[in-house]
Amino acid sequence: MFKLLLIEDDQSLFTEIRERLNQWSYHVYGVDHFDQVMSTFTNVKPDLVIIDIQLPKYDGFHWCRMIREHSNVPIIFLSSRDHPTDMVMSMQLGADDFIQKPFHFEVLIAKIQAILRRVYHYTSDQAVLKTWCNATIDMERSTITNEHGTVDLSKNELFILKQLIEHKNKIVSREQLISSLWEDERFISDNTLTVNVNRLRKRLDSIGLGDAIETKVGQGYIAKDEIQ
Incomplete structure (x- = not known):
């Protein structure tokens, strides 16, 4: 079961996404303290991170930069911000994809599956x-x-x-x-x-x-x- 870290401060949206992803057999973790995102990341060791841009304390770009200093884990930005510079910034910081809110869940799951297949494909082939x-x-x-x-x-x-x-x-x-x-x-x-x-x-x-x-x-x- 893949572990996903969902960094989202909208609790109702977090709950909805987690429940939908659980149905696809993903184990979804959240963040309790938004000034301690890296502690949660280190403890969870996720296979993929989904992160909003607008967050309490520090924005998603900050945490993406911090994660990239320690890990190449795939990152998807999930944000209501639609300015092209936000998408460019996320890619420059090493994110793998950018999904704009509101979104269709089918699009999110398709992108998650595609990234996980691409990133972990070599390991899967070796295992067989x-x-x-x-x-x-x-x-x-x-x-x-x-x-x-x-x-x-x-x-x-x-x-x-x-x-x-x-x-x-x-x-x-x-x-x-x-x-x-x-x-x-x-x-x-x-x-x-x-x-x-x-x-x-x-x-x-x-x-x-x-x-x-x-x-x-x-x-x-x-x-x-x-x-x-």
Whole structure:
């Protein structure tokens, strides 16, 4: 869940925006003391900041400048001021976008989504690729690839493999696997786990990795870091 810091002194507007953004699974934080914006920013560590220009104590330009001295977090100005110099100033200070009040919420959410995709896209791409036993696991495409070829995995098989390689060279009990699958709402039984592990082994065997998952009788399974 992305964390958004909304620096807005109009409490009714703040509440409305927060409630709407919460519906999109964003966690929205506000500012209690407008002379301590940087303290809130440091404590929250937001993924994106939405800030008004006209604020108590210091204006939004001041806080944008302060934030930019410490962070490259995306910033959107949300203001009723419509003079071109305000938009130019916000961009010169390092803001990513400027939305004029009144605004359509759909426009705000679209801009938030676009900025978050752009800024955090690289990290997301990195997270879907895992390396294990000289093979690459693509979590998004549900495949595992090495020099012998590419194998498609079912969602359950992929999930089981992911759990095992996250604890590679350590025993993962059947109970742990079943519990993790249930928490992920996959509703798997003990017998179903056995079937899925056997299928996973057969798929891995087709690219020479069949021995990379070892059964520890009465204990569970181990994903070995390398094959002898």
